[in-house]
Amino acid sequence: MDNSLLENKSPLKFFLLVLLLSIPFWILGAMAGDLTKILPIKLPISALTTFCPLLAATILVYKQREMQGVKELLKLSFDFKKIKNKKWYIPIVFVMPVIAVLSYWYMKMTGATLPEPQTPLLFAFISFFIFLIAAIGEEVGWSGYAIDPMQNKWGALKASIILGLVWAIWHIIPYSQAHHTPIWIVWQCISTVFLRVIIVWIYNNTVKSVFATILFHAMINVSTFMFPNYGSHYNPFVGAIFIIMTVVIVVFFWGTKTLARYRYT
Template identity: 90%
Template sequence: MDNSVPENKSPLKFFLLVFLLSIPFWILGAMAGDLTKILPIKLPISALMTFCPLLAATILVYKERKVSGVKELLKRAFDHKKIKDKIWYIPIIFLIPGITLMSYWFMQITGATLPEPQTPLLFAFISFFIFLIAAIGEEVGWSGYAIDPMQNKWGALKASIILGLVWAIWHIIPYSQAHQTPIWILWQSISTVFLRVIIVWIYNNTVKSVFATILFHAMINVSLFMFPNYGSHYNSFVGAIFIILTVVIVVFFWGTKTLARYRYT
């Protein structure tokens, strides 16, 4: 049993609190513009809501178990020792970059006009650590608090889709404030839902390591902003197709109930 969070934790309360805590950032994003004035990447001010899931989980855990519960929750961000089978670092680190590269090649083959990828080493290094910290702000909440009671109730696939829908809806306002088109937001939201399935698959196969989900989450953002011109040429439809195909393969081989029962073991 995982003693890091209270057994009677409520995903619904968590979701409501996350959205409530995010409102000031959405308002600030509407008033203050975006971060492109100081950063080359296309991010709105509302992207700073990334720490709201961590804050929401911390508040709820503190109400149940005080400081000791919060300490256990925060420790989960660094539970890399749970990843006993090191082969899982391959999908954790390389799966999303691989999907992004295939999306780029597909766009080239189908005639899309794309600039040559430019990946300044310093930018890649700095962005990785920025996105790693941001991923801690999200995954301690989504994976460290919310997903387990949802899996216990609905099973891994259904729970990950429901959580993915919440995750996608939570991102809609920042996507809009980043001046993305409605069709781009639609397909990126679909990608977000299916990416959560992949995250839960990784989580369940690494003995529920939140660190694994944090690292994978960071690689999602790094890969997106390594796309030509800091992600400005990223086609969310193409990306969604490759992500959906990946989820179909995962579900076929690992099943729907736990996403962790490899059928050929």
């Protein structure tokens, strides 16, 4: 969508609409249990809220520009041609797997009892495409609609933290319905906030490619659920340590205003 639409986007309306659209799924999640009957991973029914940001953005864009705007919005899902510097596929694809491996090694070295990692190739392949579709449902909204007007107002780092807080709060009910402990949820929310900084960093350095954020978002979930026993031994506290370290490196080298001005260029 063209930059002239930025002034007409309302992140606040978007957030409220995402919340409103999510409520039925949260209620259903409280009543219907989880998805473990059809998936081996620990997900509640309320995880289906993943498509609410896409739906909210579609509704708001349709009100503004009708079907032409909606078509432009949906095209953002596959705007990979914006990624002119193909080197950016390295952090997009590998940052989260590296963090997952480092987390596993740290936990092993500090005495945690962990099974040997097993990665069924078929499960990895299927889960990647499931999480890629789910990431489209989120990132077309978060990155395709909400982040740009926020960056224009507050700068990249502050905007990404604010959006990260909204993103984390939105996840609390699904985390709870997945029967995680309060301390697990707290650390996962902290990880979520800092992950949004990395996502905005990738977005801004790939000429604002929503596809780049979708692919990275999918790798977040794949890396988590590739942890031993489909993510059951994943520790968000340990993950947060390495995610925060990554953000510190990003901010040091790329700055806070745009997260895209590499200091040694």
